[in-house]
Amino acid sequence: MKKNLELIAVLMLCIIIIILVLTYVYGKINIGITLIVFAITAGISFLIYLDKNITEEKVFLYIVPVILIMFIFGIPIVKNADEIVHWHKVYDISQGNIITKKSNGVGVGWVPESVSIFIPQNEINYAKLAELYERKMDKNEKIVGVDLATDAIYHPLTYAPQVLGVLTAKIFTNRPIIMMYMARIFNSICSFVLLYLAIKIIPYGKRILLFLTCIPVCANSLASMSTDALTISVAYLLIAYVLKLINEKQKKIELKEKIILRNFINCNGFM
Numbered sequence: 001m002k003k004n005l006e007l008i009a010v011l012m013l014c015i016i017i018i019i020l021v022l023t024y025v026y027g028k029i030n031i032g033i034t035l036i037v038f039a040i041t042a043g044i045s046f047l048i049y050l051d052k053n054i055t056e057e058k059v060f061l062y063i064v065p066v067i068l069i070m071f072i073f074g075i076p077i078v079k080n081a082d083e084i085v086h087w088h089k090v091y092d093i094s095q096g097n098i099i100t101k102k103s104n105g106v107g108v109g110w111v112p113e114s115v116s117i118f119i120p121q122n123e124i125n126y127a128k129l130a131e132l133y134e135r136k137m138d139k140n141e142k143i144v145g146v147d148l149a150t151d152a153i154y155h156p157l158t159y160a161p162q163v164l165g166v167l168t169a170k171i172f173t174n175r176p177i178i179m180m181y182m183a184r185i186f187n188s189i190c191s192f193v194l195l196y197l198a199i200k201i202i203p204y205g206k207r208i209l210l211f212l213t214c215i216p217v218c219a220n221s222l223a224s225m226s227t228d229a230l231t232i233s234v235a236y237l238l239i240a241y242v243l244k245l246i247n248e249k250q251k252k253i254e255l256k257e258k259i260i261l262r263n264f265i266n267c268n269g270f271m
Helices: 002-026 031-050 056-074 083-094 126-133 156-172 176-201 206-214 216-222 228-247 255-270
Strands: 101-103 106-112 143-147
Touching: 031 056, 056 176, 056 206, 056 216, 083 106, 083 143, 083 156, 083 176, 126 176, 156 176, 156 228, 176 206, 176 216, 176 228, 206 216, 206 228, 216 228
Parallel strands: none
Antiparallel strands: 101 106, 106 143
């Protein structure tokens, strides 16, 4: 058991190295930051190695936050797939537009000009982020239309964590880029909590679920503004809950558990 978990620690270290390489590709990072990341990773791996009673849940708590932080701040904002469209949708909902409005039969959101981003994703880098940081919202600024045709079909609840992040950021800042990062952070926190619950309640296959959470393609989604984060998290939690019920063969499924199961299925349905 312990050797297997030590192997997990080594694999997670490899994943973090990959993240650093990706970060370097997107834009050069300071060597000091690199050393700090390696020091943190080495410290976490050492703690896992020393803990004789290590469990999958503890490994999750040690490693996943570090990976998510690397993805949130290592990959430039709106660099992830379709993240620009997700951002426009998130901000549109934060204005109270739960249902996407139509213009000439196409889904359109109306947002302040400072919020709109029309930079091609392949041109996003840290220099562009510096330019975006200088943007500030103004009450008298121009309102522009943004295309939401591809995101209009998503259920508004799938954007709940991101919208909460934006609304929180609005309390203390008028810079859209900070709101974007807050949307990412809140999305990641929500996914993190749901995934931790999934790993905690699943009766077997904990290491498989841990690996699936930590693979780069999944972690990348969890650390973005994409609705995939909530979809993945709820799906994993549904699987964990079903396996938990199956494992409790001697126990009859009560009404409360049926309601919980039905709600999980409904959530997966509209996501």
